[in-house]
Amino acid sequence: MSMIQWTTTEAPEIQIGDRVLASRYFLSPLAGYTQHAFRVAIRELGGVGLCTTDLVLASHLLSGSRKSKALLTTSPADRPLTIQIFGGITAELVAAARWLEQHGYAAVDLTMGCPMAKINGNGGGARIMCSPDAACQMVAEVVDAVSIPATVKMRLGWDRDSITAPLLAREFEQAGVAAITVHGRTRNQG
Numbered sequence: 001m002s003m004i005q006w007t008t009t010e011a012p013e014i015q016i017g018d019r020v021l022a023s024r025y026f027l028s029p030l031a032g033y034t035q036h037a038f039r040v041a042i043r044e045l046g047g048v049g050l051c052t053t054d055l056v057l058a059s060h061l062l063s064g065s066r067k068s069k070a071l072l073t074t075s076p077a078d079r080p081l082t083i084q085i086f087g088g089i090t091a092e093l094v095a096a097a098r099w100l101e102q103h104g105y106a107a108v109d110l111t112m113g114c115p116m117a118k119i120n121g122n123g124g125g126a127r128i129m130c131s132p133d134a135a136c137q138m139v140a141e142v143v144d145a146v147s148i149p150a151t152v153k154m155r156l157g158w159d160r161d162s163i164t165a166p167l168l169a170r171e172f173e174q175a176g177v178a179a180i181t182v183h184g185r186t187r188n189q190g
Contacts, residue, residue, distance in 0.1 A: 017149030017178035023049030058087035058096035080106035088123020112154035126187035140175040149178035159188040
């Protein structure tokens with residue numbers, strides 16, 4: 001019987017905003033998977049510079065809902081950690097970002113990448129990319145509200161006829177976003 005032996009690949013440091021991370025490898029958020037136990041297990045394998053939670057609805061974070069508390073569960077072994085938030089109301093996203101900063105999280109990640117109908121129906125996720133001006137205003141307000149790095153995850157666009165990622169990436173960079181992750185598919189591609 002052979003044992004599986006894990007090895008890690010050394011990766012150079014990376015800087016996001018004013019934060020220097022030990023590795024350029026990140027654990028991206030994936031709904032239903034990136035809860036505390038999974039993140040810690042991945043960290044124990046080594047080589048991860050930053051982990052992100054499942055997406056958290058900004059209004060639920062602010063109200064202290066049981067579900068958002070469960071998604072925010074962490075421990076000293078689970079640092080640095082960024083929280084991915086979503087919602088269609090800029091003021092709630094700003095308040096949630098401030099809350100995350102006050103509670104010691106490493107960064108705030110705004111998602112414009114989720115393809116799920118219930119997320120998009122609330123004006124969040126990839127739906128935000130359909131209104132570039134509103135998306136840019138939302139991102140600028142969050143960036144201006146906190147001193148921790150603000151990052152954005154987005155898709156290429158809603159569908160192949162509305163590829164907005166190139167425009168938005170330039171605008172978000174101008175607004176001061178510390179990092180941008182582009183999921184290389186449209187919302188309609190799943």
